[in-house]
Amino acid sequence: MPSERIAVIGKLKPGMLEQAEQIVEAGPPFDVKESGLRQHSVFLGAEWVVFVFEGPEVERVVHGLVNDPVASAGFGVWAPLLEETPHLVQERYSWQANGQ
Secondary structure, eight states, X not given: OOOEEEEEEEEBXXXXXXXXXXXXXXXXXXXXXXXXXXXXXXXXXXXXXXXEEEETTHHHHHHHHHHSHHHHHHHGGXXXXXXXXXXXXXXXOOOOOTXX
């Protein structure tokens, strides 16, 4: 089954970068190997955090994680750091070199 990618984007409140870095360093609040994902990345800047999820039926997997009581409790640590509810965005273009 081919992989799909989606991202979840959140705007950080001013001064929250250091706390965000600590959360990212602690790792995800779910077992990545057991999640069904093929890849998971987090991009962090002074104002934004971007979570990228990749795998087959990735949107279903992410919705399952959000609806899982244990995982969703772990996501709650982000609430005080974010300006608003994060937004889910879908990949619309991707390029990859042949052979990679």
